[in-house]
Amino acid sequence: MTKVIGLTGGIASGKSTVSNMLRDRNIPIIDADLISRQIVEPGSPTLHEISKAFGCDVLKEDGTLDRKKLGNIVFSDKCKLEKLNEITHKRIGEEFVKRIEELKKDNKLIIVDAPLLIEAKMMDLVDEIWLVVVDEQVQIDRLMKRNNLSKEDAIKRIKSQMSLEEKKKYAHIIIDNNKNIHHLKEQVEYILKNVIGGLN
Numbered sequence: 694m695t696k697v698i699g700l701t702g703g704i705a706s707g708k709s710t711v712s713n714m715l716r717d718r719n720i721p722i723i724d725a726d727l728i729s730r731q732i733v734e735p736g737s738p739t740l741h742e743i744s745k746a747f748g749c750d751v752l753k754e755d756g757t758l759d760r761k762k763l764g765n766i767v768f769s770d771k772c773k774l775e776k777l778n779e780i781t782h783k784r785i786g787e788e789f790v791k792r793i794e795e796l797k798k799d800n801k802l803i804i805v806d807a808p809l810l811i812e813a814k815m816m817d818l819v820d821e822i823w824l825v826v827v828d829e830q831v832q833i834d835r836l837m838k839r840n841n842l843s844k845e846d847a848i849k850r851i852k853s854q855m856s857l858e859e860k861k862k863y864a865h866i867i868i869d870n871n872k873n874i875h876h877l878k879e880q881v882e883y884i885l886k887n888v889i890g891g892l893n
Contacts, residue, residue, distance in 0.1 A: 695797045696892060697818065701810040702825035703857045704850055705836035707870035707877065711825050712806045714881045721800050723792045725785055725807035732784045733758045742780050747773070768846075768853050782813040789818055801892045811863050812855050823884070824864035826857045828871055 700715070702708035716722050732739045735756040743763070744752055751763045767774040789805060796803050805819055816822065827835075829851065836847040861867060868880050 694892070695801055695803060696888065697793055697803045697805060697820050698888075699810045699816065699819035699822045700804050700806045700825070701808060701822060701860065702870075703827070703832060703854055703860070704808065705832050705839060706825045706827045706857065707835075708806065708808060708825045710870070710874070710877065711823075711868060711881055712804065714878060715804050715885075718885065720802055720804055721796050722804045722806050723789060723796070725789075725805070725809070728785050728788045729781060732781065732788065739780060739784055743777065746776055746780065768850050771853070774853055778809070778813065782809070782815075786813065786815055786818070789815065793818065802889065809854075811860055816863060821865045822863055823866045823868060824857070824860050825868045825870050826861070827869075829857075831871055832857075 700708060700712060702711075712722055712724070733743065734740065740752075740758060743758065747763060747766060751759050751766070753759045763777070767777050785807075789807075793803060793805070805815075807813070807815065810816065810819070810822065832851055833844060833847045836842060836850065837844060840847070840850075842850070866884055868877070868884070870877050
């Protein structure tokens with residue numbers, strides 16, 4: 694029996710750090726960010742649909758997606774963000790299903806790393822949800838530093854997502870990332886020990 698875990702969190706919550714810790718343990722990871730990049734490669738139906746919906750301005754001269762330009766458009770307009778999600782989520786979901794089935798053949802534990810797992814209503818694809826949480830102020834500070842954003846832009850991006858408080862309602866396990874990397878690693882090791890123990 695394979696257990697599929699959905700790993701999620703808000704922007705700059707530390708979800709990727711947790712994902713890397715799990716990857717270091719040789720646990721297979723299906724990465725939503727990676728899939729979302731692959732489905733918008735030049736010539737893809739998804740990219741064609743995005744340029745049709747948002748104009749050719751969101752494409753660079755070489756035909757690739759200008760993520761920064763598209764981000765500026767959608768993070769300041771909820772309707773446009775919903776439109777983008779409508780285009781991408783369906784295709785990401787299809788890819789998840791395909792990859793989960795492939796990995797189930799040889800693995801007892803699979804991680805689906807997806808920041809918008811709950812918003813995209815993909816909870817049915819996983820057996821359990823692990824949520825990485827952080828205080829909003831820490832989230833703002835990290836996002837400003839990581840993406841070189843103003844405080845206003847950082848808040849705008851955080852507010853464009855479902856709040857971590859709301860996400861907690863769907864989570865089976867909450868991973869607290871308000872302290873240091875050592876504290877985070879301890880939690881991940883403890884959770885893994887219990888999960889893997891239950892699979893044997």
